[in-house]
Amino acid sequence: xxxxxxxxxxxxxxxxxxxxxxxxxxxxxxxxxxxxxxxxxxxxxxxxxxxxxxxxxxxxxxxxxxxxxxxxxxxxxxxxxxxxxxxxxxxxxxxxxxxxxxxxxxxxxxxxxxxxxxxxxxxxxxxxxxxxxxxxxxxxxxxxxxxxxxxxxxxxxxxxxxxxxxxxxxxxxxxxxxxxxxxxxxxxxxxxxxxxxxxxxxxxxxxxxxxxxxxxxxxxxxxxxxxxxxxxxxxxxxxxxxxxxxxxxxxxxxxxxxxxxxxxxxxxxxxxxxxxxxxxxxxxxxxxxxxxxxxxxxxxxxxxxxxxxxxxxxxxxxxxxxxxxx
Amino acid sequence: xxxxxxxxxxxxxxxxxxxxxxxxxxxxxxxxxxxxxxxxxxxxxxxxxxxxxxxxxxxxxxxxxxxxxxxxxxxxxxxxxxxxxxxxxxxxxxxxxxxxxxxxxxxxxxxxxxxxxxxxxxxxxxxxxxxxxxxxxxxxxxxxxxxxxxxxxxxxxxxxxxxxxxxxxxxxxxxxxxxxxxxxxxxxxxxxxxxxxxxxxxxxxxxxxxxxxxxxxxxxxxxxxxxxxxxxxxxxxxxxxxxxxxxxxxxxxxxxxxxxxxxxxxxxxxxxxxxxxxxxxxxxxxxxxxxxxxxxxxxxxxxxxxxxxxxxxxxxxxxxxxxxxxxxxxxxxxxxxxxxxxxxxxxxxxxxx
Numbered sequence: 001x002x003x004x005x006x007x008x009x010x011x012x013x014x015x016x017x018x019x020x021x022x023x024x025x026x027x028x029x030x031x032x033x034x035x036x037x038x039x040x041x042x043x044x045x046x047x048x049x050x051x052x053x054x055x056x057x058x059x060x061x062x063x064x065x066x067x068x069x070x071x072x073x074x075x076x077x078x079x080x081x082x083x084x085x086x087x088x089x090x091x092x093x094x095x096x097x098x099x100x101x102x103x104x105x106x107x108x109x110x111x112x113x114x115x116x117x118x119x120x121x122x123x124x125x126x127x128x129x130x131x132x133x134x135x136x137x138x139x140x141x142x143x144x145x146x147x148x149x150x151x152x153x154x155x156x157x158x159x160x161x162x163x164x165x166x167x168x169x170x171x172x173x174x175x176x177x178x179x180x181x182x183x184x185x186x187x188x189x190x191x192x193x194x195x196x197x198x199x200x201x202x203x204x205x206x207x208x209x210x211x212x213x214x215x216x217x218x219x220x221x222x223x224x225x226x227x228x229x230x231x232x233x234x235x236x237x238x239x240x241x242x243x244x245x246x247x248x249x250x251x252x253x254x255x256x257x258x259x260x261x262x263x264x265x266x267x268x269x270x271x272x273x274x275x276x277x278x279x280x281x282x283x284x285x286x287x288x289x290x291x292x293x294x295x296x297x298x299x300x301x302x303x304x305x306x307x308x309x310x311x312x313x314x315x316x317x318x319x320x321x322x323x324x325x326x
Numbered sequence: 327x328x329x330x331x332x333x334x335x336x337x338x339x340x341x342x343x344x345x346x347x348x349x350x351x352x353x354x355x356x357x358x359x360x361x362x363x364x365x366x367x368x369x370x371x372x373x374x375x376x377x378x379x380x381x382x383x384x385x386x387x388x389x390x391x392x393x394x395x396x397x398x399x400x401x402x403x404x405x406x407x408x409x410x411x412x413x414x415x416x417x418x419x420x421x422x423x424x425x426x427x428x429x430x431x432x433x434x435x436x437x438x439x440x441x442x443x444x445x446x447x448x449x450x451x452x453x454x455x456x457x458x459x460x461x462x463x464x465x466x467x468x469x470x471x472x473x474x475x476x477x478x479x480x481x482x483x484x485x486x487x488x489x490x491x492x493x494x495x496x497x498x499x500x501x502x503x504x505x506x507x508x509x510x511x512x513x514x515x516x517x518x519x520x521x522x523x524x525x526x527x528x529x530x531x532x533x534x535x536x537x538x539x540x541x542x543x544x545x546x547x548x549x550x551x552x553x554x555x556x557x558x559x560x561x562x563x564x565x566x567x568x569x570x571x572x573x574x575x576x577x578x579x580x581x582x583x584x585x586x587x588x589x590x591x592x593x594x595x596x597x598x599x600x601x602x603x604x605x606x607x608x609x610x611x612x613x614x615x616x617x618x619x620x621x622x623x624x625x626x627x628x629x630x631x632x633x634x635x636x637x638x639x640x641x642x643x644x645x646x647x648x649x650x651x652x653x654x655x656x657x658x659x660x661x662x663x664x665x666x667x668x669x670x671x672x673x674x675x676x677x678x679x
Contacts, residue, residue, distance in 0.1 A: 231509070232427065
C-alpha cells in the first residue's frame with residue numbers, strides 16, 4: 001500500500017513537472033514581450049531593456065526555465081523586490097507581491113468555501129440519494145429524482161444572483177457574503193459564507209443525489225447483498241453495511257475530482273459573490289496579464305487536483321480490501 | 327388461461343408429515359410488457375433429512391421458487407399465490423421480521439457463484455459469524471470462534487488464519503466451502519442449494535458434493551438441490567422434480583426418473599447429455615426449439631411446441647388441454663402410461679446407450 005502510494009506521488013510529481021514545462025513555455029516563451037506590459041505608455045528602449053534584465057527574460061528560454069524551476073525548489077534572491085524563499089513563483093507584475101504569499105493569502109477563503117460546501121453537499125446529496133434508493137419507486141424517490149434533475153441543470157451564475165436578490169436584497173435575511181478569517185470571528189466566518197455555501201452545494205448536492213441513488217440501487221442488486229439478506233440480516237443492516245460500502249466507490253472517484261477542482265478555486269462562485277479567493281485571483285491574473293501570478297495559480301490548482309487523486313486512491317484502499325492487497 | 331392454471335394445482339393433497347410443503351404456488355412478475363408467470367401452480371413436499379433435486383432449463387422457475395420460499399423476491403414487482411408451509415408455518419403471509427428470523431437460521435441458501443455471492447468488503451470469518459450472532463445472540467468472540475470452527479468443518483486448512491482473509495484471497499472451491507460454512511453455521515433444517523457447483527471445475531465439484539452429503543448425514547438437514555446437471559443430481563438427490571416453464575412436469579425417486587423417465591421433456595434432457603463413452607462422431611441431440619416466453623406461454627401443454635410425440639396423443643389435446651401432475655410418481659403428459667413405457671423402452675433408451 002505504501003509503495004503504491006509512493007509510486008502515485010512520484011507519478012504525480014512527473015505530471016506536475018511536465019505541466020510546469022508546458023505552462024512556462026506558453027507564458028514566457030510566447031512571442032509577445034511581457035516587459036511591454038510593465039513598461040507603460042512612455043516606454044523607451046532603454047527602460048524596456050532594463051525591465052528585460054530585471055525580469056531575467058534577456059536570457060535564453062531553457063536558462064530561464066532552469067532558473068524558474070530551481071527557484072521553485074530552492075528559492076531565489078535575484079529579484080529587485082527582495083529575496084524570494086522556496087517555493088518561489090517570482091513576483092507579480094501587477095502588485096509586486098510575491099506570488100506564493102498571494103496564493104497563501106487567498107487560500108483560506110477558497111479552503112473554507114470548498115470544504116464547507118463539500119460537507120454540506122455530501123450530507124445532503126448522499127442523504128437524499130440513499131433515502132430515494134431506500135424508498136425506491138415511492139413519491140419521495142420521484143420527488144428527489146425530479147428535484148435533483150432540475151437543480152443539477154442549474155448554473156451558479158443563475159442561482160447565485162437569485163439567492164442574493166431574494167435573501168439579501170428583498171427579504172434582508174442575510175448580509176452580503178463576505179469573508180472573515182475563521183480565527184478572527186467564527187460566527188462572521190460562518191454567516192458570511194452561508195449563501196455561497198448554499199448555492200455551491202445545492203448544485204453539487206443534486207449531482208450527488210443522483211449518483212448516490214443509482215449507485216445504491218445498483219449495489220442492492222448485487223448478489224452478495226442478496227446473500228446477506230438470505231442469511232437473515234435485516235434490510236437496514238444490509239443497506240448500510242453491504243450496499244452502502246460498495247456505492248462509495250464511484251462517489252469517491254467523482255468527489256476526488258470535484259474537491260481538487262474546488263480547491264483550485266471555484267471561479268464562478270467566487271466571482272458571483274465577490275469573494276477574493278484563488279478563483280478570483282485567477283481571473284485577476286488573466287485580466288492584468290500577470291504572468292507569474294497566472295502560472296502560480298495554475299500550478300497550484302493542478303497540484304490540488306493531483307493531490308486529491310492520490311487521496312482518492314488511498315480512500316479506495318480503505319473502502320475496498322481488494323485494492324489494498326493487490 | 328385462468329381456468330387452466332386453476333385446475334392445474336388442485337389434485338395434490340397436502341402432506342401432513344412433510345417438513346416443507348409447497349401447494350399450488352404461483353409467482354407472477356410485473357414487467358413493462360405485462361405479467362410474467364414465472365411459477366405456475368407448483369406443488370411439492372420435502373421430508374426432513376431428504377434431498378429433493380430440481381432440474382430444468384434456465385428460466386424454468388427453479389430459482390424463483392426457492393427465492394420465494396425465503397421471501398427474497400422483490401415485493402414491489404411480484405405477486406405470490408398459493409401456500410408454502412414450513413414445519414407447520416405458513417410463509418407466504420409471514421411478516422418480514424418473522425422471515426428474517428427464519429433465514430440463515432432454519433432455512434439457509436447456497437448460491438451459484440461464490441465469488442459474487444460473498445461480499446468483497448468483509449472478511450470471510452465476519453460474514454460467517456454475522457448470522458450466528460444475529461440468530462443465537464452469541465458474543466462477538468463466540469461467533470468468531472464458531473466461524474473458525476465451521477471453516478474447519480468444511481475443510482479449509484488453517485481456519486484460524488484464513489477466517490481473517492477476504493473472499494478474493496480464497497480460491498473458487500474454498501469460497502464455495504466458505505459459503506457452505508456460512509449457510510450451515512446455525513444448523514438449518516433446510517438448505518437450499520441453487521446450482522452450488524455450476525461455477526466450479528469438475529474436481530472441485532465432486533469435493534463440494536461430498537462435503538454436502540457428509541454434512542447432511544451429520545446434521546440431518548433437508549436439501550433442495552437445484553441444478554441443470556443430471557449427473558450431479560443422480561449423485562445427490564433422493565427425489566427428483568423436473569421443471570419446465572414454471573411447472574413441475576415429472577416427479578419421482580432418482581431411480582424412477584432417471585431409469586424410466588415418463589415425460590418427453592425428461593427424455594430430451596437425458597438425450598442431450600453428452601456421454602464420455604459415446605461415439606465421437608455422433609452429434610449431440612438437443613431438444614428442438616427454445617424455452618417458451620412466460621409472458622405469453624403456449625396453450626395447453628407448455629411443452630407441445632417442442633414435443634416430438636404430441637401427435638401420438640391424438641386430436642388436439644396437447645394444444646387445448648393442460649396435462650396435470652398427479653401426486654407421488656407422476657408425469658404431466660397426455661400420453662398413456664403404456665405409450666410412455668413403450669416409447670421410452672423402444673425409442674429413447676437405445677439412444678441413451
